[in-house]
Amino acid sequence: MKYALLMYSVEKSWAEADEATREKVYAAHGRFSELLRERDAERGGEELALSNTATTVRVRDGEALLTDGPYAETAEQLGGFYLVEARDLDEALEFARQLATVEDIIEVRPVVEHPAG
Amino acid sequence: MTVVEAAFREHRGPLLATLVAELRSFDLAEEALQDAFAAATAQWPGEGVPRRPAAWLLAVARRRAVDRRRREETLTRYLPLLITEEPRTPSAADDSLGLLFACCHPALGRESRVALTLRFVAGLTVPEIARLFLVSESTMAARITRAKQKIRTAGIPLRLPTPADLPERVPGVHAVLYLLFTEGYRSYRDEVAAEAVRLTRLLHDLLPSDAETAALLALMLLQHSRRRARRRDGRLVLLADQDRTRWNASEIAEALTLLAADAPDSPYGLQALIAARHATAERAEDTDWPAIALLYARLEAVTGSPVVRLNRAVAVLESEGPAAALRLLDGLEEQLPRNHHVPAARAECLLRLGDRAAAAEHFERAAVLAPTATERDFLRGRAGTGSGG
Numbered sequence: 001m002k003y004a005l006l007m008y009s010v011e012k013s014w015a016e017a018d019e020a021t022r023e024k025v026y027a028a029h030g031r032f033s034e035l036l037r038e039r040d041a042e043r044g045g046e047e048l049a050l051s052n053t054a055t056t057v058r059v060r061d062g063e064a065l066l067t068d069g070p071y072a073e074t075a076e077q078l079g080g081f082y083l084v085e086a087r088d089l090d091e092a093l094e095f096a097r098q099l100a101t102v103e104d105i106i107e108v109r110p111v112v113e114h115p116a117g
Numbered sequence: 118m119t120v121v122e123a124a125f126r127e128h129r130g131p132l133l134a135t136l137v138a139e140l141r142s143f144d145l146a147e148e149a150l151q152d153a154f155a156a157a158t159a160q161w162p163g164e165g166v167p168r169r170p171a172a173w174l175l176a177v178a179r180r181r182a183v184d185r186r187r188r189e190e191t192l193t194r195y196l197p198l199l200i201t202e203e204p205r206t207p208s209a210a211d212d213s214l215g216l217l218f219a220c221c222h223p224a225l226g227r228e229s230r231v232a233l234t235l236r237f238v239a240g241l242t243v244p245e246i247a248r249l250f251l252v253s254e255s256t257m258a259a260r261i262t263r264a265k266q267k268i269r270t271a272g273i274p275l276r277l278p279t280p281a282d283l284p285e286r287v288p289g290v291h292a293v294l295y296l297l298f299t300e301g302y303r304s305y306r307d308e309v310a311a312e313a314v315r316l317t318r319l320l321h322d323l324l325p326s327d328a329e330t331a332a333l334l335a336l337m338l339l340q341h342s343r344r345r346a347r348r349r350d351g352r353l354v355l356l357a358d359q360d361r362t363r364w365n366a367s368e369i370a371e372a373l374t375l376l377a378a379d380a381p382d383s384p385y386g387l388q389a390l391i392a393a394r395h396a397t398a399e400r401a402e403d404t405d406w407p408a409i410a411l412l413y414a415r416l417e418a419v420t421g422s423p424v425v426r427l428n429r430a431v432a433v434l435e436s437e438g439p440a441a442a443l444r445l446l447d448g449l450e451e452q453l454p455r456n457h458h459v460p461a462a463r464a465e466c467l468l469r470l471g472d473r474a475a476a477a478e479h480f481e482r483a484a485v486l487a488p489t490a491t492e493r494d495f496l497r498g499r500a501g502t503g504s505g506g
Contacts, residue, residue, distance in 0.1 A: 001272045088274040089224060090282060110271050 002043055002111035003084050003092040007103040008076035011050055028102040035098060036084060041091075045082035076105050083111065121157045124170045129154075130240025130312060131213070132171065136178055137237055138212035138275060143265045145182055146237075153178035210319050213238060215276040217316060221290045222273045229264035234293050236261055239312040249300050249309070283324075290320065291333050291385070298337050304489075307344050314341055321375075332386040335372040339392035342368040353495045357401035369396045387416040406436035423452040431462055439466040457486035461496060468499075476500070 017025075036042035051070040058067070070077060082099070086092040089108070096106040118126075129150070136146035153174045167173040220233035235241045235249070247257035267273070278286050294317050301309025317334045324330050346359035354360075373396075376389055391412045398404040413429035416422075427449055434442035443466045449459045464479035480500035487493045 003272075086272075088272040089222075090274055090278060092272070093224075094282075108271075 001086055001088065001092070002113060003086055003089075003095075004109045004111055005045075005082045005084060005092070005096050005099055006107040006109060007079050007081060007099065008074075008105035008107065009079050009103050010075060011077050011079070014079070015050075025102055032082075032099055032102070036082070036095070041084045041086060041095065043083040043085050045080065047080040048078060051077035051079075079103070119162075120166050120170075121154065121161055124157065124166075124174065125154055126308070128171045128174060130238070132174055132178065133240045134213045134216050134238055135175065136182070137216055139179070140182055141275060143237060143268070145185060146178075148185060149178040149182035150174075152181035156181075210322065211277065213316065214319055214323060215274075217290060217293075217320075218278055218286060219268060219273050219275045221286070221293045222268075223286070223289055224271060224273060225264055225267060229260060229267075230289070230293050231296055232257060232261050233264050233268075234297060235309075238316065239297065239309065241309070249304060249306070277323075287320075287324070287327065287330065291329060294320070295333060295337070295385070298340075302340060302344075305348065305491075310337075310341055310344070313337060329383055329385055331375045332383065332389045335375040336385050336389035336392055338368045338372040338375075339389060339396050341365070342372070342396065348491070351491065353491045356395060357404075361399070364396070372396070382415065382419065384416065384420055387412055387419065391416070404435070406432055410436045423449055424456070427453070427456070427458055427462060431465075434462070434466055434469070439469040442466050455486060457483040457488070457492070457496070459483075460486070461499075464499070 033042065056067045056071045082095075084092060084095055086095065089110075092108050092110075096108050100106050132153075133146060133150055136150055137143055140146050140149070156177050157170075157174060161167075217234060217238050220238055221230045225233070232246055232250075235246045236243065241249075243258050243261060244254050246261075247254045250257070268275075277283070294313050297316075298310050298313035301307065301311075301313060314334070314337050317330070317337055321327075321330050321334045342365040343356075343359060343363075345365070346361070346363040347354055372389070373393060376386075376393055391409055394405050394409050394412070410429060410432040413425060413432050417425045417429055426445060430442045430445035430449075433445055443463070446459065446463050446466070453459050460479040461483035464476045464483060467473075467476035467479060477500040480496050484493045484496040484500070487496055
C-alpha cells in the first residue's frame with residue numbers, strides 16, 4: 001500500500017530558525033530518506049513552499065473556484081510530504097513515528113490506487 | 118432451543134473470527150457464515166446433525182465464500198491465495214488474537230474498538246451490541262460499518278503486532294477486554310463475560326510473563342466465579358448474602374495462582390487482590406475489611422477515581438463504621454450524579470446510624486437511578502427493611 005506522510009509544523013519557527021537548526025533538520029530528513037531507501041519504501045516526496053503561497057481549488061456547480069491560501073487554517077501548516085510503500089498501516093505508522101522526531105504532526109493518509117486502464 | 122440455535126450460540130463467535138482471518142474480509146466472512154447457518158437450518162432437521170457441527174459449518178462457509186468471490190470476477194485471480202483446503206499453520210488462537218489486536222488498533226476510536234471486538238471477535242450480532250450499549254441498531258450498524266471501512270482502507274493488519282509494537286498495544290486491548298467483561302457481567306450476559314475471559318486467557322498464553330495480563334485474567338476469573346450466586350429467582354443477591362458453595366472453586370484457585378506469581382501495584386492488580394480477599398473469606402463475616410479498605414486506598418491513589426472512592430467508602434463502612442464512611446462519600450454525588458450506588462451507599466450508612474427515614478429517602482433516590490429492574494427491586498426492598506415494613 002502507498003501512504004502519504006503529511007508533515008505539519010509551525011511555519012513561523014521554521015522561518016525564524018537559524019542556520020545550525022536548519023542544518024540539523026535537513027540532516028534528520030537525510031537520515032529518514034536513507035531509512036526509506038534501505039527498506040525500499042520511498043515512492044517520492046517533496047518539500048512544499050510556505051502555505052501562504054498555496055491556492056485552493058474547489059468545484060461548485062461545475063465551476064472551479066480558487067481561493068488564496070491552504071484549505072485548513074490551523075496553527076500548524078502542511079510543509080511537505082513523503083510518499084512511502086508500506087506493508088500495512090503499522091509499518092506506515094512506524095515510518096511516521098521516525099519522522100515525528102523532526103516534524104510536529106504527521107498525518108498518515110492511505111493513497112487511493114486506481115486500477116490501471 | 119433447536120440444535121441449529123445451540124450450534125449458532127456456541128460456534129458463531131470463533132467461526133466468524135476464523136473466517137475473517139482467512140478471508141481478509143469482514144463482509145465476506147459475515148455473509149459466508151450466514152449462508153452456512155442457513156444451510157444448517159435447511160439440512161440438519163432432515164438429515165441429522167453432523168458429528169462435528171463446527172467443522173461442518175466452517176466447510177460450508179468456506180465453500181460459500183468461494184462462490185461469492187467467484188461472482189466478483191475481478192477477485193477471481195486471488196482465489197488460490199485466499200482459500201486452501203489444508204489446515205493453515207497459524208492456530209485458531211492466533212486468528213482470534215490477531216483479529217482482537219486489529220479491532221483494538223489505536224487508529225480506531227474507542228467506541229469503534231469495543232463494537233468491532235464484540236462483533237468480530239466475540240461474534241455478537243449488531244442488535245445484541247446495540248442493546249448492550251443502549252444505542253439504536255442503526256447507530257451501531259453505522260459505527261461498525263465505518264470502522265470496518267477504516268480497517269480496510271487504512272490497511273490495519275489482521276495479525277498480531279510485531280514484538281516491538283506489542284507492549285504499546287497491549288494496554289488498549291486490556292481496556293477493551295475488561296469493558297467487554299464488565300458489560301457482560303453488569304447485564305447478566307454470562308456468555309459475553311465468558312468470551313472476555315476466554316480472550317484474556319489467550320492473551321495470557323501469548324504473554325505468560327506479562328503481569329498486567331495475569332492480573333486482569335485473575336480479576337475476571339474472581340468476579341466470574343460468582344455468576345451462579347449473584348441472582349436468586351431473578352433477584353440480585355449481595356456479596357454478603359451469596360451462597361459461597363455456588364462460587365466456582367476452580368476459577369478462584371486459578372486466579373489465586375495467577376496472583377501469587379505477580380501482583381503489581383496497578384489498577385487491575387489491586388482490584389484482583391481485593392476480589393481475592395472476598396473470594397478467600399469462608400463466610401461473609403470473615404471478610405478482612407480493614408485489608409480491603411487499605412487496598413482501596415492504594416487503588417484510589419493510583420487511579421484518582423471517584424468510583425474507587427465509593428468502593429473504598431463501602432469497605433470503610435464495614436471496617437471503621439458509618440461515620441468514617443460518610444466522610445468519604447461527601448461530594449461524590451456531584452462527581453457521580455447518575456450513579457445509583459452513591460445514594461445507595463449513603464442510605465446504608467444512614468441505616469446503620471439508625472436514621473431510617475433519611476435512609477429510605479436515599480434508597481428511593483438510588484432506585485430511580487438504577488439501570489435494571491433487578492436492582493430497583495432490591496433497593497426498594499432495602500428501603501422497606503429500613504422503615505421496618
